[in-house]
Amino acid sequence: MNRILLICNDVVGRNMAGPGIRYWEFARVLRRQFAVTLAVPPFLARQTPPSDEAWLRVCRTPAELRRLVADCDVVVTLGVVLLLYPFIAEANKPLVVDLYDPFLLEELQRKTPLPRLEQLTSYENYLQALRLGMRNGDFFLCAGEKQRDYWLGMLSGLGRVNPYTYQDDPSLRRLIDVVPFGLPEKPPQHTRPVLKGVVPSIQPDDRVILWGGGIWSWFDAPSLIEAMPRILKHRADVKLFFMGTRRPNQPAAQTEAVEQAINLSKRLGLHDTHIFFNDWVPYDERQNYLLEADVGVSLHLDYVETRFAFRTRLLDYLWAGLPIVATAGDVLGESLAAQGLATLVAPGDVEGVAQAILGALDDSAGEGERLRHARQAAERYRWDVVVQPLADFCAAPRFAPDRAYRLAVAGQGGGKWSQRLGRAWRAWRLGGARSLLTQMRDYIRWKMR
Known part of the structure; x- marks a missing residue:
């Protein structure tokens, strides 16, 4: 039985945000087939x-x-973990790098109010983390x-x-595949009142x-x-509840957005x-x-992060069969x-938001049909379904086919001349004198352009 080490970049426990939930559920599902350890690194201890x-x-x-x-036999991790603990990438273990969260794009927006030097420092750190993961990963998730x-x-x-990764699989699915956020296998069950008549x-x-x-x-x-x-001009019985304002890894602080x-x-x-x-x-x-809610809402502005994000809160609304009002633009x-399970509004359209919510609250006639479609759609996002590409890799772990090539290229990194000598040696090794002469000719032609 292969031993799988999941290293999360967030708090794991009773209160969890997206990464913690994702890795908790990875562990729960993968433990059915493998010996799994979920690790929280020291910076979050x-x-x-x-x-x-x-x-x-x-x-x-x-x-x-x-x-x-x-x-362990396989390491799965995400975010800045490799940057903080580079020995993970050097451990000679098949490495899965989880890219489900486009954190570089998030940080560009998060750090916008800060002085430019702080923005650049944050950006460069996150970019370094991203490059480290993408250069060393054997398999990637998105x-x-x-x-x-x-x-x-x-x-x-x-x-x-x-050429190595392409010839291994021209679709590149063996290099990077889709493992979205997921949902529990069973429909939600109400266990106690928390909002209506309680708050x-x-x-x-x-x-x-x-x-x-x-x-x-x-x-x-x-x-x-x-x-x-x-909304209240039309109905006095409407209340708005924000579920989270203090992130589990920063419980003492509220963000500027909050x-x-x-x-x-x-x-x-x-x-x-x-x-x-x-x-x-x-x-x-x-x-x-x-x-206990009657409509779920997710709104964003027209940022590049939106284009590549995966709004996991929408999955929770789907799981509960809620009418959904969301901003257009995210996948x-x-x-x-497109499935009739959400109403979309334009970014920043306050009147459109109000009308969409009022329409959702008034649409009791279509509730049964919506619930049926929501349950069908939710089945496709069950954790045991979406995790399959990762489970397949863990069952037959492998190093990426370009591993030796990458190590050779990395060994050429002392400067331009050492890189040129390394490439010359590779040409000689792979094709002899003819290959070396061809590479020299191509290099001279390129320099003379």
Whole structure:
């Protein structure tokens, strides 16, 4: 039985954001076939609560993490982990790099308010992390086909789409494949009241608009908040609930986007009467909030991050069979709209948001049909279904076919002349004197252009 080490770049526990949820579910599904360890690296150890799960290891020191790496057959990780612990990439283990989150694009927007030097420092660090992962990975995961095109472009620029990887598989699926975010196998079950009749000012018969997940700078919470007075002109029984304002790995801090949203709700006189901000919802309780809501909303602005993102909160709405109102532009929202499961609005269209929500709240006649279609669509995103490309790799792990080539190229990195000598030696080794002369001729022709 192959030993799989999953190294998350976020907190794993009762309160989790996207990466923690993804790796928790990876572990749950892969444990059916493999010996799985889910590791939280040292830089997150203090924020991660203790666990009774024997397969979850919170590493307090790099030495602990190094021992886990030495004792596995496959490593799966994401984000900045390789940059912080480069021995993982040097461990001579098949390495799966998870690219489901286009974090470089997120950080460009997140750091926009900061001074330019801080922006550049953050950008360069994240770019270095991304390059390190893409140069060393043997297999890559992404969240969707459009995102796969984005990553293939970067892989091409870094020399990973080459004769070795192409001839191994002209489709390049053996290099990078789609493993989106997923959903539980079973429909959600309501276990206790959490919103209606529980949160002060939310009555048992109120209609609840739900903002699932956090409020990040690339989302457009202000348009939803500004739509509330327009909605309340038509219906006084509508409340808006934001599920998360304090990320599990930063519980003491609120983001600037959260502060702006709260301040806007106060200026409108709706804070804690019609608009509510929750710290965070435990992962095993989110179904209660979803099932008490009446419409799920996800809004964003027209940023490049949107084009390549995969809005995981939309999957939760789908799982619960909620009517969905979303901004046009992201892949999952467009797909759900094409199936009649979401209503799309233009970025920043406050009136459009208000009308779409009112329409969703009034559409009780089509509820049964929508629920049936939502359940069918949700089946395609079950974790045990979407994880299959990763499970296939773990069952037959391999180094990428260009590994020796990459190591040889890396060994040429001392400067231009050492690179030229390395290429000359490779030409001689692969084709003798004729190949070397041909390469010299081509080089001279290129220089004379």
